[in-house]
Amino acid sequence: MKYNKDFLGGLYKMMVRIRTVEESFVQPILDKKIICPVHLCSGEEAVPVGISASLSKKDFVFGTHRSHGHYLAKGGDMGELVAEIYGKETGCSRGRGGSMHLIDPENGMLGAAPIVGGTISLALGAALASQIRKNKQVSISYFGDGATGEGALSESMNFASLKKLPIIFVCENNLYSTHMHISKMRDNTNNIADLAKPHNIKSYTVDGNDVLKVYETSKEAIEYCREGNGPVFMEFLTYRQRGHVGPDDNIQGTHTDIRPREEINEWLEKDPILRLKKVLLENNFFNNAEINKIHKEVELEVEKAFIFSDNSNKPQIKDLSKYVYK
Amino acid sequence: MSINNRKLTYSLAVNEAIKQMMEIDESVFVIGQGVESPWYVGNTCTGLIEEFGEERVIDTPVSENAITGSAVGAAIAGMKPIVVHPRVDFMLYAFDPIINQAANWYYMNGGRASVPLVIWPIVNRGGEQAAQHSQALHSLFAHIPGLKVIAPSTAYDVKGLLISAIKDPNPVVFIDDRWIYGQESNVPNEIYEIPFGKGTIRNEGNDITLVSFSYMAVEAQKATDELKNKGINVEFIDIRTIKPLDEDIILNSVKKTGKLVIADGSWRTGSFAAEIAAIVAQKAFKYLKAPIERVTLPDIPAPASSELEKAYYINSDNIIEAIKKVVNYK
Ligand SMILES: Cc1ncc(C[n+]2csc(CCOP(=O)(O)OP(=O)(O)O)c2C)c(N)n1
Numbered sequence: 001m002k003y004n005k006d007f008l009g010g011l012y013k014m015m016v017r018i019r020t021v022e023e024s025f026v027q028p029i030l031d032k033k034i035i036c037p038v039h040l041c042s043g044e045e046a047v048p049v050g051i052s053a054s055l056s057k058k059d060f061v062f063g064t065h066r067s068h069g070h071y072l073a074k075g076g077d078m079g080e081l082v083a084e085i086y087g088k089e090t091g092c093s094r095g096r097g098g099s100m101h102l103i104d105p106e107n108g109m110l111g112a113a114p115i116v117g118g119t120i121s122l123a124l125g126a127a128l129a130s131q132i133r134k135n136k137q138v139s140i141s142y143f144g145d146g147a148t149g150e151g152a153l154s155e156s157m158n159f160a161s162l163k164k165l166p167i168i169f170v171c172e173n174n175l176y177s178t179h180m181h182i183s184k185m186r187d188n189t190n191n192i193a194d195l196a197k198p199h200n201i202k203s204y205t206v207d208g209n210d211v212l213k214v215y216e217t218s219k220e221a222i223e224y225c226r227e228g229n230g231p232v233f234m235e236f237l238t239y240r241q242r243g244h245v246g247p248d249d250n251i252q253g254t255h256t257d258i259r260p261r262e263e264i265n266e267w268l269e270k271d272p273i274l275r276l277k278k279v280l281l282e283n284n285f286f287n288n289a290e291i292n293k294i295h296k297e298v299e300l301e302v303e304k305a306f307i308f309s310d311n312s313n314k315p316q317i318k319d320l321s322k323y324v325y326k
Numbered sequence: 327m328s329i330n331n332r333k334l335t336y337s338l339a340v341n342e343a344i345k346q347m348m349e350i351d352e353s354v355f356v357i358g359q360g361v362e363s364p365w366y367v368g369n370t371c372t373g374l375i376e377e378f379g380e381e382r383v384i385d386t387p388v389s390e391n392a393i394t395g396s397a398v399g400a401a402i403a404g405m406k407p408i409v410v411h412p413r414v415d416f417m418l419y420a421f422d423p424i425i426n427q428a429a430n431w432y433y434m435n436g437g438r439a440s441v442p443l444v445i446w447p448i449v450n451r452g453g454e455q456a457a458q459h460s461q462a463l464h465s466l467f468a469h470i471p472g473l474k475v476i477a478p479s480t481a482y483d484v485k486g487l488l489i490s491a492i493k494d495p496n497p498v499v500f501i502d503d504r505w506i507y508g509q510e511s512n513v514p515n516e517i518y519e520i521p522f523g524k525g526t527i528r529n530e531g532n533d534i535t536l537v538s539f540s541y542m543a544v545e546a547q548k549a550t551d552e553l554k555n556k557g558i559n560v561e562f563i564d565i566r567t568i569k570p571l572d573e574d575i576i577l578n579s580v581k582k583t584g585k586l587v588i589a590d591g592s593w594r595t596g597s598f599a600a601e602i603a604a605i606v607a608q609k610a611f612k613y614l615k616a617p618i619e620r621v622t623l624p625d626i627p628a629p630a631s632s633e634l635e636k637a638y639y640i641n642s643d644n645i646i647e648a649i650k651k652v653v654n655y656k
């Protein structure tokens with residue numbers, strides 16, 4: 001095994017942090033204690049965790065409607081995430097944005113927004129800024145398979161390739177865009193990663209549930225980008241274990257989840273956390289007690305994050321117009 | 327029209343209008359994201375795929391610009407498309423085909439080809455959805471020459487206006503609002519049209535004129551009913567279509583009452599409420615006995631936190647407050 005214990009433990013812990021906090025939202029959503037629309041990323045943790053392992057604080061990330069993992073993996077504070085979802089003044093967006101608008105500029109997380117494809121060109125702009133300033137910051141644009149339908153992606157790839165911008169287009173292909181299977185959105189001979197080819201952009205298709213594969217390929221891509229070789233396109237095959245929005249669209253009555261049970265079960269077996277756990281145990285990096293200790297630590301952190309949110313105030317009505325202009 | 331006591335919800339009236347027009351006119355088709363998913367379009371498209379097939383009821387990839395452009399192009403080529411956007415916010419990707427192309431096409435081509443198209447953005451807000459899932463942009467569309475804009479508030483009106491929109495040879499923006507979907511009224515079974523530019527007086531009164539449309543008309547009705555109990559007789563006008571606008575119905579009422587409140591569910595600056603105020607200030611100046619009041623959203627993006635949402639969104643209470651202010655003006 002070419003990795004050391006601490007490094008792998010770090011990846012594991014970050015994935016567990018994301019999963020545990022995601023799952024902690026399930027009951028409050030069903031109880032309607034959480035009101036804002038929440039797009040859980042359970043099952044997709046390996047992508048941002050594997051990528052962020054090669055990013056520095058100064059590198060840029062732009063996210064989507066499903067960005068809890070992007071935010072946490074880039075160093076975002078868990079308490080501020082929970083508080084944002086509860087609409088508190090202490091949330092990372094001061095309760096003005098909710099789950100779909102996560103930001104942490106100090107850690108390079110420049111924002112997330114639910115307009116599909118809407119942040120791709122913004123990440124392009126961050127890459128442009130980095131090129132103009134010559135400071136080798138790499139820009140990550142996260143988007144889903146659904147966003148490949150938007151023209152903005154194609155336009156951004158062309159410009160990135162033309163200017164050799166340090167951007168990585170990261171497509172989290174979880175096979176669905178809300179209620180729609182990918183086969184209803186794209187001709188099935190039309191692989192997503194191939195979209196990069198006519199733009200002469202280096203591209204990869206990677207098992208997005210294997211955090212080590214994610215890490216290895218994205219490390220290579222990030223270095224390539226950082227050295228000024230131009231953009232990279234990465235497609236990660238993954239799957240959301242929860243509904244499109246909230247824990248289970250069918251329980252909630254939104255009825256957008258038409259995914260076959262067998263398919264869901266198949267992907268549950270490819271759970272990225274269980275897979276890394278197996279590696280950790282089989283290589284005797286960790287024993288079960290140590291693994292449990294990580295989970296315990298994380299549970300404590302999540303508990304603290306909820307307490308932080310619970311103890312925080314809602315924004316005050318007198319501040320309704322605060323933040324319209326600086 | 328036959329006397330009819332059948333009650334239908336607003337959203338099912340939309341459904342029926344589309345269904346009946348698709349039955350009688352093969353050039354009508356529906357395209358847009360989520361037409362097969364109630365999560366996106368409520369029950370407005372229920373049964374359409376089953377009846378007309380996927381060729382005429384087309385759920386699409388997430389490609390608002392191309393899909394809207396394709397609807398515009400199909401209209402130019404002789405079809406009568408209805409292009410739906412489950413949120414007007416998503417439709418902002420499609421401003422080029424709507425504003426540059428569809429709205430201008432007939433004029434800039436000297437009347438050689440028109441664009442018989444219904445553009446159907448749905449407003450859906452509240453529930454802490456924040457700034458990109460809450461916008462109401464009817465005033466923006468009203469600003470564009472070449473577009474017609476309808477903004478119904480009842481089941482009866484939406485069916486008749488939507489049928490008129492489908493039959494209209496021009497691009498018509500159908501302002502739809504999820505908050506109205508459950509409203510019920512009597513709706514005739516058959517196909518009927520409501521002409522554009524004809525408002526309706528929902529309540530006759532002498533004390534003040536209240537003008538509204540779309541969801542705010544529901545709140546305006548509530549305000550009117552409450553004020554009746556308090557001895558204020560509101561003349562409430564639902565204009566139903568923003569463009570063309572029934573100026574006469576508003577002016578005639580203001581000539582009688584001398585007082586005007588306009589309730590518009592979007593932001594204040596550049597709002598359609600401002601347009602109505604300007605028209606009345608110009609054409610009924612000498613009849614006005616008090617300054618005109620507008621009930622609008624503040625010029626602020628929609629917040630997430632429900633604490634702020636409560637202060638942000640407007641309802642019948644805000645209308646009542648404004649009416650009292652104008653009525654008591656000295
Ligand atoms: C411009 C735009 N169109 C439509 C939507 C509605 N919408 C919300 S999430 C979503 C699905 C996106 O799917 P994908 O990009 O694959 O991301 P996933 O939810 O699978 O993570 C859609 C279509 C939107 N938010 N923005």
Ligand SMILES: [Mg+2]
Nearest residue numbers: 144145174176
């Ligand atoms: Mg997807």
